[in-house]
Amino acid sequence: MTQFKAYETVFHGEPAIGLQAGKYEAIMLAHVGGNLIAFRDNESGYRFLREPAESEMESFKSNPGVHGIPVLFPPNRYEDGRFPWKGKVLNFPVNEPATGNHLHGFLHTAAWEVEEFGVAGHESFVTVKIDVDEQHAIYQYLPFRFTVKLTYSLGADGLRQHLFVKNNGEEEMPCLLAFHTAVNVPFAQGSSSEDCTAKLTIGKRWALNDRMLPTGEFQELSKEELLLQGEGISPFFAAMDNHYTAAPQNGRNRMELTDRKEGAVLVYDVGTSYKQWMVWNSGAAGGFFCPEPHVNLVNAPNVDLPAEEIGLFSLKAGEIWEETSRFYVKPI
Template structure:
């Protein structure tokens, strides 16, 4: 594990997948990251690259050739190299290889940087196209935050997600294969808040397109403690928890699962990003605790 610390936070990062495994508020002693209990879900904050969600039939076509990729891609299951570090930050790198080229025909360097500043942790993703042709990719975050924050303090159902903008939420349902259905359904908020319940995720993740909000506050009215999640320029967003598990994932995405009627052409995939040779792409999110 790679350890970072400042006056407010302690953070541990696992080199496999450059995955955030722990975020402790030193003032309260609260651990805010899900403990990756494999009984429910054995991950804590995987990165989604070079696809987000599932592909139709787990495959795609590019320039007439078919390739197979698992849900959410392969970056989360590979070792990242640590390229720089001090007590407040660490940068990790994962690059294309002969193995990745078999399933994803693009040359890339992918960096993840963790930076502490006060009671906030920021996570920066940087994708660099080191090939000679344009690159097509998706990118997303999948951090799981432990709920409730403290044992005995409040129940899961006492927590809510408050959006910073007025939202008329349209949920895009997922098929049994994890593909996006063709018609959304309305999801009601109460005073701008989405109340957490275990039943909320009985039909898989809540998937949204084009949220107006750029931050979400996770909090219980029974406690002063909070978690503020900030994101920008992510056109898609997911909220998810495993069945009966005490966490909630807040997932900003630059990309989305295939639709049920997609033709599997990667260049025509909804939300796909194009990156010219030699160019880079950056997105970031942050979490503040108090």
């Protein structure tokens, strides 16, 4: 009989919520960016997400961007920290000196609140949230009243992620999000990266300038990128910090990581609201890569292209945006 549990626990000294659904296990660090830091198949010995070691916890907490599933809001880079919005200019701190840009927004370093955890039907779940208003530190940069809720549910079909954003204020607000999802390559203990190929529903590649900002032009895909788009290729074929449009295939927008030795495929189906992909592999160093679903083009408010084309989404007073993603394993 499948066992479902949701419980308080500790991850390397940090308070956490643990989920169990049969062979699957997940761990949420609400107070460190609402980060789902672990998703595991304990029966097969799979660890799908890059987890920090105990000795890495202090560096992880100071820069929680490359482990687990960090929430980016607004995501990626903004030129000189400038964020033009509805006739005003919001000013974000320049936190990437090498490019002179603001990078990754404010939610992945913020403390989230655990709203609820438990078992519902054939899933265990946890919901974390962050409410921003005039009293919240984030309000000085994003002067809007809003709520972000993130629910992870674990069941026999893997891990489901539900993201909910509501504008609680009166002014129209930007709704720009991404996940800097760090996927282990390989995810199986007995495999190597040479056993693995990745496939993503990428479309066109955006040209980036020397500050890693889109020029508005596209670059031709290389033969390796065509394989990434098609039958699959090692995610370490070259150093990647590349930005692409999303081009759903067969109605779905997803990353697939195939382990030929295990005969297993990890599917990360992110939903079609994510109009762009960022793919980063830490200089092709191996061990992990980040297929990052983005709502919006990098630096979108500073780019003179149609809002719908670049995912420059907004929420008016009382409006809600939500999307559901899923991780699951299928046989080759």
